[in-house]
Amino acid sequence: TPxxxxxxxxxxxxxxxxxxxxxxxxxxxxxxxxxxxxxQFGVMHNGASGxxxxxxxVAQLASSGxxxxxxxxxxxxxxxxxxxxxxxxxxxxxxxxxVTSGEEASRYIAETYGPQGKKALFITWGSGRSGNPLDFxxxxxxxxxxxxxxxxxxxxxxxxxxxxxNNDDKNEAIEISLGGFAEKGDFSVLxxxxxxxxxxRLPMVCANxxxxxVNPNGSEGHMPGK
Numbered sequence: 001t002p003x004x005x006x007x008x009x010x011x012x013x014x015x016x017x018x019x020x021x022x023x024x025x026x027x028x029x030x031x032x033x034x035x036x037x038x039x040q041f042g043v044m045h046n047g048a049s050g051x052x053x054x055x056x057x058v059a060q061l062a063s064s065g066x067x068x069x070x071x072x073x074x075x076x077x078x079x080x081x082x083x084x085x086x087x088x089x090x091x092x093x094x095x096x097x098x099v100t101s102g103e104e105a106s107r108y109i110a111e112t113y114g115p116q117g118k119k120a121l122f123i124t125w126g127s128g129r130s131g132n133p134l135d136f137x138x139x140x141x142x143x144x145x146x147x148x149x150x151x152x153x154x155x156x157x158x159x160x161x162x163x164x165x166n167n168d169d170k171n172e173a174i175e176i177s178l179g180g181f182a183e184k185g186d187f188s189v190l191x192x193x194x195x196x197x198x199x200x201r202l203p204m205v206c207a208n209x210x211x212x213x214v215n216p217n218g219s220e221g222h223m224p225g226k
Contacts, residue, residue, distance in 0.1 A: 026057055035067030035096075040074065040081070041213060048216040050089035062094035070095060075102035075158050075207035075224070077139060080131070102158075105207035106139035113154060114141020121145075121152035121197065123224065125159030127173045133164055136207065147176050149196045155204040157224035163193070185212075185222040 023029055026036075038044060044054045062068060074081060078098040085092040113120070122145040124133040136158055137145055146152050147165035160182040165174035180186035197204070209225035 040072045045088045046216045055089040070098035073210045078103045102207045110141030118153040121155045122164045126161035157206040
């Protein structure tokens with residue numbers, strides 16, 4: 001059973017006395033709080049299924065009247081994050097909402113670059129993965145995408161597989177592979193592209209600031225924040 005950590009502040013902060021306390025179960029601290037902010041990956045699930053005991057714990061907290069909110073570095077929107085929960089073993093009705101870095105990034109892009117119709121170098125996930133990366137672009141207002149730094153006004157770091165351009169005449173995705181970055185953290189393909197962006201002084205918006213993730217099989221994946 002994972003440990004739960006809590007911290008209670010004194011009226012007058014004292015660094016020496018402010019120590020985290022580990023607990024064997026949420027049951028020990030649930031009566032102390034009206035709600036909980038929960039991370040997703042590695043806390044609730046591993047991306048493929050709920051972690052042992054996590055769906056039951058969430059259900060018990062919700063049935064006890066606790067307000068539950070997800071706070072996640074995922075590049076997915078808040079709606080998509082909640083919609084994925086049932087296949088992971090959770091009832092999305094148990095959550096008041098979700099706050100994701102993807103949602104906040106798309107909102108910022110829509111406000112900052114959307115009105116001017118700016119063009120983004122779009123670093124994202126390959127089309128073979130679940131979900132359509134262009135759904136994220138649809139949330140970003142009036143921007144367009146390119147796979148060329150020379151054509152870009154800014155950079156979006158949304159995923160770790162490819163640089164995505166517009167669809168070709170056959171409506172197929174134009175993608176430039178980032179080589180072994182996602183699986184091995186190999187920057188050999190990505191570094192020259194990032195150096196070009198630096199030379200052009202292109203600002204970057206990162207929709208997922210995680211450095212690494214742990215895949216369901218235990219291997220590590222390298223993320224946009226790296």
